Amino acid sequence: MASPTNRRSSDKRERILSAAVKVFARNGYYNAKVSEVAREAGVADGTIYLYFKNKDDLLIKAFEDRMTWINDRLRSxxxxxxxxxxxKLHRFLELxxxxxxxxRELAEFITVELRQSSKFIKEYKNQKFGEFLGLLSEVIKQGQDEGLIRHNIDRHTVSRALFGACDEVLLSLVLRKEVPEGVLDARMAELTGLFIEGLRAHRQL
Amino acid sequence: MASPTNRRSSDKRERILSAAVKVFARNGYYNAKVSEVAREAGVADGTIYLYFKNKDDLLIKAFEDRMTWINDRLRSxxxxxxxxxxxKLHRFLELxxxxxxxxRELAEFITVELRQSSKFIKEYKNQKFGEFLGLLSEVIKQGQDEGLIRHNIDRHTVSRALFGACDEVLLSLVLRKEVPEGVLDARMAELTGLFIEGLRAHRQL
Amino acid sequence: MASPTNRRSSDKRERILSAAVKVFARNGYYNAKVSEVAREAGVADGTIYLYFKNKDDLLIKAFEDRMTWINDRLRSxxxxxxxxxxxKLHRFLELxxxxxxxxRELAEFITVELRQSSKFIKEYKNQKFGEFLGLLSEVIKQGQDEGLIRHNIDRHTVSRALFGACDEVLLSLVLRKEVPEGVLDARMAELTGLFIEGLRAHRQL
Amino acid sequence: MASPTNRRSSDKRERILSAAVKVFARNGYYNAKVSEVAREAGVADGTIYLYFKNKDDLLIKAFEDRMTWINDRLRSxxxxxxxxxxxKLHRFLELxxxxxxxxRELAEFITVELRQSSKFIKEYKNQKFGEFLGLLSEVIKQGQDEGLIRHNIDRHTVSRALFGACDEVLLSLVLRKEVPEGVLDARMAELTGLFIEGLRAHRQL
DNA sequence: GATGAATGAGTTTTCATTCAT
DNA sequence: CATGAATGAAAACTCATTCAT
Structure with a gap:
């Protein structure tokens, strides 16, 4: 947590983060203006710089804050x-x-900015996203230990593959258009099935 | 003639496209400067505007040109x-x-700019990427017709999932670090196996 | 507040308008650089864009602001x-x-930019200049009502003619060179006489 | 006349001048592109620079060429x-x-560019326009010699006034809108009357 | 702490002019 | 002479960041 720690201040910090997620999701990081984030948050432009070093920092902090929240939620x-x-794998995908x-906005924000932020913002190693993949990887490992998931497959690779597949499908299904009731569930069930079948340790193998 | 179309000219156009792919891959679209593309292409800044309407147009044309090349190659x-x-699915993933x-640069360019371009550049419907997914989808369909791939799965969703998974894995493996000999093949073989197992129509099911 | 409107701000707005009149008068609109207007106004380039939408807008606002001032002065x-x-006609020409x-600068600015602005700046109907001509036209009408000015002459045409004649003469006399004491008065008196004679309702006609 | 003097060349020179008048009249000097003049003339961009030193020179030469033509016509x-x-004065205004x-295009070109060219193009003394005014001045002088025009009026000033008045009225009548049949003649007759009355030497004075 | 007016560095884009063919 | 592709200097404009209040 940055300098301001009293109730009102951290409230303002959170409002800025929340506004940043919304504005970055809507326009993308590079098209988003700091002043628009300020307006959305109901603060003055300059106020943002009391809580964050610069625009890059705001992106990173928003990213980390939200990923922390997501990771905590997943873990619990x-x-x-x-x-x-x-x-567990089933539940993971469901969550x-x-x-x-x-x-929706948060998901859109993460999906679109994930690559940008980790690739073009100097000296930023995306640790929180690593943690997210680690959680998934842990589930795979447990499955292998339990003999439910094949051993001849690298769990880190699988984690990435799973994330990439879900990300892309969700991007096209949820984030861009209105999805008819039921279609989403059906698609994601198929996707879950696809991976679980693909990963399953077959007795005869 | 309005836009240059003779032999020397189309050579220059290609040099600019090639430079754009390189520079956009290196820095991302928004961090890339038109003048850097020009320098990389060995032309003057203004020359770019003889061949492309503006920076957005350069991105879109580079994208379409390269996707066309990729789609043609895949098809043949x-x-x-x-x-x-x-x-065929195996071959698709291999290619x-x-x-x-x-x-490498082309792959990086496409991976990173795909979301940006389709999401933030107004009025651009990414048709070429749709074609790419269509090719994949066609293979899945054929597999279903041949009774090799399960029918209880939407082939468009699978196509996206496959693309997303490969994209994410390749991004982490190839595009960011040096990969020890053999590791890449191993990982991708696992990934291929994962999907083929996941998709396979099991007699006993 | 979107655009600055408090005391200090409107002071700055006025300084920019004043600088614009000076610089546009000196170099003409197209040869004038926004940065030169900024320098003349003692503000940063970007500040101009806090008060005006773009260079065209600055020209139009400067024009309207000054014409409003002139019209008010004439009216009173x-x-x-x-x-x-x-x-009244006499006084009008005198003023x-x-x-x-x-x-001098203001007169030069108006004289030179009048045609440009109304002709080449899209969607700009020069209402303030119309008002100016309207004032003149009103005087002519009054003269006709009083029987002092001939009726067989269109007062709008006369207004334009009067303006055009004065504009051209002043341009050559005042705006380009140093005028020897007395010459100006003599010339303008002749001009006034010319028009008053030309307009006078002669008993015998 | 410039370097090329054979038939074909001077034909091309004339085509460029003609195109320049048209394009400058349409868009104004600063909004006009050399390449548009070239297109209009049916020559390559570079060709213009074989006949004229630069864009400024093209403006000046077009101006002088056309004014020479007008002056010759008026004289004869x-x-x-x-x-x-x-x-003669009557005829002058009629012409x-x-x-x-x-x-129309030529008139528009002269009207709009006259002030620009003489004011902002360095080291250009508009001699041809001076000649034009001289012709008018000569007629006034003759009128004074014949006792038809008052002596207590400077003929150079009157010339300018006359030109300015006509220019402004024509600008509003002819150059901007469609004029109903007869209105133009009526207006110009009034204007002619205005000046002739204004200038007339009255016996009783 | 909070504000938001002011700043000015940095980028895209235009277009007169050149020159190899 | 003629061409028109290429050039690159120049200018408008944006917006992250600062700092006096």
Whole structure:
């Protein structure tokens, strides 16, 4: 947490982050203006610089803050799952979809800015996204330990593949158009099935 | 003649497109300067505007030109495949990997700018990328017709998922770091296996 | 507040308008650089764009602002005239000359940019200049009503003719060279006489 | 006449001048592009620079060429007039109107660019326009010699006034809108009357 | 802390002019 | 002579960032 820590201040900080997510999601980082974020947050342009070093910093902090929230949520939800690793994997994908539906702007923000931020912003190693992939990877590992998931597959690669697949599909389904009731569930169920079948350790193998 | 179309000219146009791919891949569209593209192409800044309407147009034309090349290549290579749909799918993924290796900059350019261009550049419907997905979708369909791929799965969704997964994995493997000999092949083989297993129509199911 | 409107701000706006009149008068609109207007006004280049949409807008606003001032001045001075319409006409021409002498830059600015602005700046109907001609036209009408000015002459045409004649003469006399004491008065008196004689309703006609 | 003097060359030179008049009249000097003049003339951009030093030179040469033509025409037409100076003055104004009607583009070009060219193009003393005014001045002088025009008026000033008045009225009548049949003649007759009355030497004075 | 007017560096784009063919 | 593709200097405009209030 940055300098201001009293109630009112951290409220303002959060309003700015929230506005940043919204504005960056809408226009993309490079098309977004700091003054628009300020307007959306209901603060003066200069105020943003009391809480964040510059525009880049605002992007990174927004990204980290939201990813932390997502990771925490995933962790606690996965802990609640009563069942094996495949059940967890199922729940993981489900939570991912719910995020895209419930927090559309946030999902859009992450999807679009993930590559930009990690690639073009100097000296930024995207640790929070690494954590996210780590959670997924952990589930895969557990599945392998339980003998439910094949061993002849690298779990880090699978994690990335899973994320990439979901990201792309959600991008096209949820983030760009109105999706008819039921279609989303159907598609994501198929996708979940695809991966679970692909990963399953077959007895005869 | 309004726009230059003779031999020397189209050579220059190609040099500019090529430079654009390189510079956009290196810095991203918004960080790239037109003058840097010009320098890379060995032409004056103004020359770019003889061939392209503006910076946006340069991005779109570079994208379309390269996607056309990729689609043509995929189409002709897939036509040569002697075998069933799963063989074609295999080949498709293989070609995708080869592209990332042989034309690293192009792959990076497409990966990073794909979302930007279709999302933030007004009135641009990314038709060429749709074609790419269509090729993949066609292979899936053939597999379903041949009884090799499950029918209870939407082939357009699968196409996107496949693309997203490969894109993300390649991005992390090839595009960002040096990959030790053999690792890439291993990872992509696993990925191919994952999808082929996931898609396969099991007799007993 | 979107555009600055407090005391200090409107002071700055006025400084920019004033600088614009000076610089546009000196170099003409197309040869004038926004940065030169900024320097003359003692502000940064960007500041101009806080008060005006673009260079065209600056020209139009400068024009309108100054024409409003001139029209107000003419109106109030004409109201003070004790006498008939010919006295008013006399005073009108006198005020016109005084303007050219006292506010040389302003006169030069208006003279030179009048045609440009109304002809080449899209969608700009020069209402303020119309008002100016309207004031003159009103005096002619009054003269006709009083029987001092011939009726067989269109008062709008006469207004334009009067303006055109004065404009051209002043341009050559005042705006380009140093005029020896007395010559100006003599010339303008002749001009006034010319028009008053030309307009006078002769008993025998 | 410049370097090229054979038939084909001077034909091309004339085509360029003609195109320049048209394009400058349409868009104004500063908005006109050399390449548009070239297109209009049916020559290559570079060709213009074989006949004229630069864009400024093209403007000046077009101006001088056309003014020479106008002056010659006026001179020869005035020579034909059988009558006194007032008849000549009448004819002068008539010819001026005819020019605006028959050679609308030329009139527009001269009207709009006259001030620009003489004011902002370095080291250019508009000699041809001086000649034009001289012709008018000569008629006034003759009228004064014949006792038809008052002596207590400077003939150079009157010349300018006359030109300015006609220019402004024609600008509003002919050059900007469609004029109903007859209105133009009526207006110009009034204007002619205005000046002739204004200038007339009254016996009783 | 908060404000928002002011700043000015940085970028795209235009277009008169050149010169190799 | 003629061409027109190429040049690159110049200018308008934007917007992240600062700082006096």
């Amino acid at each position: 939800e996965l802990a609640k799952v009563q069942g094996d690793a495949l059940d 991912h979809i719910l995020l895209a539906i419930d927090e | 290579e897939l036509a040569k495949v002697q075998g069933d749909a799963l063989d 995708h990997i080869l592209l990332a290796i042989d034309e | 001075e004409l109201a003070k005239v004790q006498g008939d319409a010919l006295d 016109h000359i005084l303007l050219a002498i006292d506010e | 037409e005035l020579a034909k007039v059988q009558g006194d100076a007032l008849d 001026h109107i005819l020019l605006a009607i028959d050679e």
